[in-house]
Amino acid sequence: MKPLFCSMTLTALLAAADPAAIEKGRAEEKRVCVACHGLRIIHIQRLNRGQWDREITKMVGWGTVVKEREALLEYLVASYGDDKPAAPLARSQDGTQKP
Amino acid sequence: MRTLSAALAGFPTWAQSTLRFPGKRPMLVHNDFPEDLETPVEYFDSWLTPIDKFFVRQHLPRPKADPAAYRLKVHGLVHTPLSLSLDDLRKMPQFKVPATLECAGNGRGNFKPKIPGLQWTKGAIGNAEWRGVRTADLLKRAGVKPDAKFGTANGMDAGVAKTPDFIRSVPLRKLMHESTLIALEMNGQPLPELHGFPARLIVPGWDGASWVKWVNDLELSPQADKGFYFATAYKYPNFSVGPGGAAKPEEMEVLEGMAVVSFFSKPLDQAKVKIGSVPLFGVAFGGENRISRVDISTDGGATWAAARLGAENFQFAWRTFSYDWKPAKKGHYTLCARATDTSGRVQPIEAEWNPSGYLWNAIDRISVTVEA
Numbered sequence: 001m002k003p004l005f006c007s008m009t010l011t012a013l014l015a016a017a018d019p020a021a022i023e024k025g026r027a028e029e030k031r032v033c034v035a036c037h038g039l040r041i042i043h044i045q046r047l048n049r050g051q052w053d054r055e056i057t058k059m060v061g062w063g064t065v066v067k068e069r070e071a072l073l074e075y076l077v078a079s080y081g082d083d084k085p086a087a088p089l090a091r092s093q094d095g096t097q098k099p
Numbered sequence: 100m101r102t103l104s105a106a107l108a109g110f111p112t113w114a115q116s117t118l119r120f121p122g123k124r125p126m127l128v129h130n131d132f133p134e135d136l137e138t139p140v141e142y143f144d145s146w147l148t149p150i151d152k153f154f155v156r157q158h159l160p161r162p163k164a165d166p167a168a169y170r171l172k173v174h175g176l177v178h179t180p181l182s183l184s185l186d187d188l189r190k191m192p193q194f195k196v197p198a199t200l201e202c203a204g205n206g207r208g209n210f211k212p213k214i215p216g217l218q219w220t221k222g223a224i225g226n227a228e229w230r231g232v233r234t235a236d237l238l239k240r241a242g243v244k245p246d247a248k249f250g251t252a253n254g255m256d257a258g259v260a261k262t263p264d265f266i267r268s269v270p271l272r273k274l275m276h277e278s279t280l281i282a283l284e285m286n287g288q289p290l291p292e293l294h295g296f297p298a299r300l301i302v303p304g305w306d307g308a309s310w311v312k313w314v315n316d317l318e319l320s321p322q323a324d325k326g327f328y329f330a331t332a333y334k335y336p337n338f339s340v341g342p343g344g345a346a347k348p349e350e351m352e353v354l355e356g357m358a359v360v361s362f363f364s365k366p367l368d369q370a371k372v373k374i375g376s377v378p379l380f381g382v383a384f385g386g387e388n389r390i391s392r393v394d395i396s397t398d399g400g401a402t403w404a405a406a407r408l409g410a411e412n413f414q415f416a417w418r419t420f421s422y423d424w425k426p427a428k429k430g431h432y433t434l435c436a437r438a439t440d441t442s443g444r445v446q447p448i449e450a451e452w453n454p455s456g457y458l459w460n461a462i463d464r465i466s467v468t469v470e471a
Contacts, residue, residue: 041217092125
């Protein structure tokens with residue numbers, strides 16, 4: 001049991017370090033995660049791997065068709081993991097004035 | 100319901116837009132589509148929050164309502180089902196209720212460990228005057244049958260693909276309360292689209308999720324709705340699970356009233372102020388309870404003194420507070436605000452972590468530097 005756990009952790013670490021997987025994940029996000037809401041609600045999160053995995057499961061359950069699930073997860077953990085500093089919140093322009 | 104491909108086809112229009120929301124002053128943007136906009140605390144400088152500064156929370160893309168075609172349906176366990184146009188609603192007695200609307204997740208971003216959801220800091224709250232028809236009047240007119248226990252409210256918004264519809268049940272006792280409304284106006288104006296045009300359920304003292312926007316359907320039934328947004332979301336454990344902890348579904352309870360909170364509006368966190376006289380100002384809210392006192396500490400919580408409370412004192416509406424601080428020495432100060440409500444609830448040093456990050460209500464704390 002123990003060796004298996006270690007090798008899984010190792011796989012995860014190696015995958016997390018793989019820029020190609022991250023790029024693939026980023027492309028997958030752009031392709032499939034924009035139908036129902038903007039990307040901003042994704043990028044303001046700071047979540048651990050388990051939380052990101054559950055988010056993907058939730059979105060798939062709501063009808064998102066994800067083809068590159070592993071790459072997407074690596075990308076989300078690498079970019080918006082809970083070890084990253086909080087996302088600065090953008091301030092909108094004044095919408096009461098003419099642009 | 101829209102399909103996934105139709106939604107993707109609609110993507111470019113909003114993706115290319117700049118961060119500017121018609122009718123809204125500069126807001127903190129959590130999401131641009133659909134809009135989730137937080138009010139910066141410096142806008143909490145008046146008892147009523149103007150519409151152009153009022154926070155916005157949406158779960159699903161919002162509907163475009165046709166006011167002429169609009170009908171509010173009241174049906175289910177009633178003797179006389181109703182289908183009312185806006186004119187029909189306007190002909191009924193109108194009531195005005197000042198009430199504070201707060202998102203259950205306000206302050207979620209302050210919890211550690213992090214919790215998925217909007218990462219609100221402090222500004223998913225605002226106070227407005229809502230005007231419209233009492234739900235009690237509608238229910239009396241329809242004649243509720245004895246078995247009915249809940250009214251289930253649905254709005255005209257709809258999810259994409261298999262996204263759950265946003266539907267909320269409210270117990271009959273709250274719907275029969277004289278302050279619960281179907282509002283058509285907010286601060287004397289027709290409800291703007293972002294805030295639920297043409298009609299919104301107003302459930303004073305309860306979490307924003309209950310205040311269903313674009314509402315056009317109220318169904319009376321013996322049971323509450325079984326959908327995601329009532330049966331799963333907006334629930335709170337019936338014991339303290341501790342940071343990162345979990346609770347079983349049967350240990351989760353539906354949120355009703357809100358926690359007791361307070362927020363400084365002036366000065367701003369990290370502000371530099373001049374030695375001498377520094378006015379402190381903010382707002383405090385206790386859900387269904389009134390605010391009975393707000394205490395201020397200017398020494399990081401070592402000593403406390405009572406703030407002056409604003410004259411407007413209504414159940415369901417926040418109360419402003421002010422305090423004339425006279426720092427005599429330059430330096431760094433930690434200011435704290437701690438509200439108490441009429442049921443005796445007091446803000447804690449640390450808010451209770453819970454799995455969905457609701458009801459954050461720690462004593463408000465800001466840092467300021469006093470310059471000579």
